[in-house]
Amino acid sequence: MTAIRIVPERLLADLDKLRTFGQCGSGVIRPAYSEAELASRRWLAERMTEAGLEVAVDPVGNLFGLPPGDARCLLIGSHSDSQPEGGWLDGAYGVIAGLEVARASLESGGPRIAVVSFQDEEGRFTTLTGSSVWAGQMPLAEAERLTDDGGVTLAEARRQPDGLPAATEMPTERFSAFLEIHIEQGPVLDSAGERIGVVENIVGIRSERLRFTGEQNHAGTTPMHLRRDPVQGLVRYVTGLNSRFENLVTPATVWTVGHVAVHPNASSIVPGHVDFTVQWRDADAARLDRMTEVVRGTALEIAEAMDLGLDLSGYAAIAPTDCAPVLIETLAKAAEELAPGKWRRMPSGALHDAANVSYRMPMAMLFVPSKRGISHSFEEDTDRTDLVLGVEVLAQAAASM
Amino acid sequence: MTAIRIVPERLLADLDKLRTFGQCGSGVIRPAYSEAELASRRWLAERMTEAGLEVAVDPVGNLFGLPPGDARCLLIGSHSDSQPEGGWLDGAYGVIAGLEVARASLESGGPRIAVVSFQDEEGRFTTLTGSSVWAGQMPLAEAERLTDDGGVTLAEARRQPDGLPAATEMPTERFSAFLEIHIEQGPVLDSAGERIGVVENIVGIRSERLRFTGEQNHAGTTPMHLRRDPVQGLVRYVTGLNSRFENLVTPATVWTVGHVAVHPNASSIVPGHVDFTVQWRDADAARLDRMTEVVRGTALEIAEAMDLGLDLSGYAAIAPTDCAPVLIETLAKAAEELAPGKWRRMPSGALHDAANVSYRMPMAMLFVPSKRGISHSFEEDTDRTDLVLGVEVLAQAAASM
Numbered sequence: 145m146t147a148i149r150i151v152p153e154r155l156l157a158d159l160d161k162l163r164t165f166g167q168c169g170s171g172v173i174r175p176a177y178s179e180a181e182l183a184s185r186r187w188l189a190e191r192m193t194e195a196g197l198e199v200a201v202d203p204v205g206n207l208f209g210l211p212p213g214d215a216r217c218l219l220i221g222s223h224s225d226s227q228p229e230g231g232w233l234d235g236a237y238g239v240i241a242g243l244e245v246a247r248a249s250l251e252s253g254g255p256r257i258a259v260v261s262f263q264d265e266e267g268r269f270t271t272l273t274g275s276s277v278w279a280g281q282m283p284l285a286e287a288e289r290l291t292d293d294g295g296v297t298l299a300e301a302r303r304q305p306d307g308l309p310a311a312t313e314m315p316t317e318r319f320s321a322f323l324e325i326h327i328e329q330g331p332v333l334d335s336a337g338e339r340i341g342v343v344e345n346i347v348g349i350r351s352e353r354l355r356f357t358g359e360q361n362h363a364g365t366t367p368m369h370l371r372r373d374p375v376q377g378l379v380r381y382v383t384g385l386n387s388r389f390e391n392l393v394t395p396a397t398v399w400t401v402g403h404v405a406v407h408p409n410a411s412s413i414v415p416g417h418v419d420f421t422v423q424w425r426d427a428d429a430a431r432l433d434r435m436t437e438v439v440r441g442t443a444l445e446i447a448e449a450m451d452l453g454l455d456l457s458g459y460a461a462i463a464p465t466d467c468a469p470v471l472i473e474t475l476a477k478a479a480e481e482l483a484p485g486k487w488r489r490m491p492s493g494a495l496h497d498a499a500n501v502s503y504r505m506p507m508a509m510l511f512v513p514s515k516r517g518i519s520h521s522f523e524e525d526t527d528r529t530d531l532v533l534g535v536e537v538l539a540q541a542a543a544s545m
Numbered sequence: 546m547t548a549i550r551i552v553p554e555r556l557l558a559d560l561d562k563l564r565t566f567g568q569c570g571s572g573v574i575r576p577a578y579s580e581a582e583l584a585s586r587r588w589l590a591e592r593m594t595e596a597g598l599e600v601a602v603d604p605v606g607n608l609f610g611l612p613p614g615d616a617r618c619l620l621i622g623s624h625s626d627s628q629p630e631g632g633w634l635d636g637a638y639g640v641i642a643g644l645e646v647a648r649a650s651l652e653s654g655g656p657r658i659a660v661v662s663f664q665d666e667e668g669r670f671t672t673l674t675g676s677s678v679w680a681g682q683m684p685l686a687e688a689e690r691l692t693d694d695g696g697v698t699l700a701e702a703r704r705q706p707d708g709l710p711a712a713t714e715m716p717t718e719r720f721s722a723f724l725e726i727h728i729e730q731g732p733v734l735d736s737a738g739e740r741i742g743v744v745e746n747i748v749g750i751r752s753e754r755l756r757f758t759g760e761q762n763h764a765g766t767t768p769m770h771l772r773r774d775p776v777q778g779l780v781r782y783v784t785g786l787n788s789r790f791e792n793l794v795t796p797a798t799v800w801t802v803g804h805v806a807v808h809p810n811a812s813s814i815v816p817g818h819v820d821f822t823v824q825w826r827d828a829d830a831a832r833l834d835r836m837t838e839v840v841r842g843t844a845l846e847i848a849e850a851m852d853l854g855l856d857l858s859g860y861a862a863i864a865p866t867d868c869a870p871v872l873i874e875t876l877a878k879a880a881e882e883l884a885p886g887k888w889r890r891m892p893s894g895a896l897h898d899a900a901n902v903s904y905r906m907p908m909a910m911l912f913v914p915s916k917r918g919i920s921h922s923f924e925e926d927t928d929r930t931d932l933v934l935g936v937e938v939l940a941q942a943a944a945s946m
Binding site: 328329331335347364367369375383397398405409411421517 | 810826918
């Protein structure tokens, strides 16, 4: 095994440079196809070229840096676009990490490694757009019809000159495996004082959109026993859900009522209906299924008990994804060597491009801590020593594959 | 006692005519100072004149019809404006009832009776505007500065020509007592199969505006035990409130969580804060006070237990109002004579102009049923036989006073 000696100063300087594209305050504003994002991609392409990597762009706009030669090789990357007002590390860290490991491996005479920045991970058009298309989870024609909040299609956004090479096909068969390093975006590592997370799986997501319909009434003249109040239904529903989930979940399972819309939403009116969402995540598909039954069964029971109408109108499911066991063990071995006792195996509660890529090749992920668990915010941050350590673990694992 | 013989056909015809002003679908759109409301007031003034009543308008725009002579007399009335999209009876019924009893009493040689239509009861500027100013609960200058949703002040609205007599002072001392008949706007009489409600008091209203502040987070990466979720706080709060109120309330007490605003209200985000209102109504001020303690105390406990921030930012209180006992008994006697076994004593859960007038003279109210309890809606309706019966009870009581 030839060690890949990364250059921490170069890694951090490139991360700081990428941050300057689309910067606003202490965060970045760099949605897909924005001027700032296009400029950052041109700069990324230059850095790839300087490193001796060949720049290629596939038809949906994923940006690749390929090592010389044709044999299959490891691919490392993430995305360089940001939330509308996101932090400096979400995505960007994984791209610069891939760039650093790929070029350090060329310099060190290590294995051939490619880097990728996926298109539109953060959802200007839909989330994970670039990796969905590349991994064959969404036809390109369908992606091109997607629109942003302003009604612009992906196809229209693609037409503007971007100063990058013309699009070429990039078969997934060119790559033997995929690694993605990312900030955790949660508080687990930070609150435990740990420095590395070896991801075992990316959780599945289920969500249901519910409406309880009661009878809109005057809040002064309608006695309590004659009310059919959907907000009281919501309260009983969430209470019941919490209680029933208790015997079903693990400490890693999460569920959230994040959206509530009361109609007509006036303090003097017994509401007529309430729309709300329940979203639940777990790495075990069977557990997700049992939770679905509880979500629906509890809603039916509450609606019947309280004489409310019930609509279930927006079920959505994203399957959980397991990381490749051999890659998990490779990453775990490197983590234990470089951060003994300071790492853990964990699920990813957030979705990542790696989930799509797993349909085409073995995949695994690493996490570094997010200070106070904060992400999708200008406050997002990670200690520079942890940023370097993460890439060292990645490089050591890549060297041993 | 000279009986006041009302003319049912004339009462119903006038109610039907008033409905045509601002008619839309099967309801009315007749906010204060709208063209439709001004036209209805000119027509009302004509009907008063035809009936032998002297038309007078006070400085805030309350429209009076006065019987000949100067001695103090009974006043009967309500309001002829409507909710933005209201029913045909809310307010209008009480005004036409007053008109009918006043003119029938003149025809029958009964007691002198005046009628009033109060200005802006339904809240284009604020609720009960006209009776608040007339009863000295709000200075005229303050009322004139009130604005509607479009920024128009009451003073500006008042300046348009309305075809009514110039404003004159109308001392409350000209009247000996006030009666208001109104649709119940709730389901109590209708669901019990009763025809008349003798109102004993108008409930007091308290409301509190609360905010629970937690920590906005990613709904996938934040473990349940590290969350500070204000929507979960709301659920526990309402559950606690319901439970604690149980030992405190009567069947007539009501409480409502009618307004809920979650921030940022996205299904994938653990909410950062939730604003909501609690409103509670009861005829007993001491009970309202004890409920206030529960509303606040429970909020403090939940906030502490769940590590949430708490803001109480919008307490409001309207005192309960008792009807005059002698008038209650007079109305009850007439109800028992004309609708034996088909009436009840009850509180008014809604506010009415009568609450303001009670600061100046003895006051009482009658209710007739609202079909299915519906009001503030085009579907608002009452059987014509009940509309007539209500005015007959009112006339019989007025004759005996």
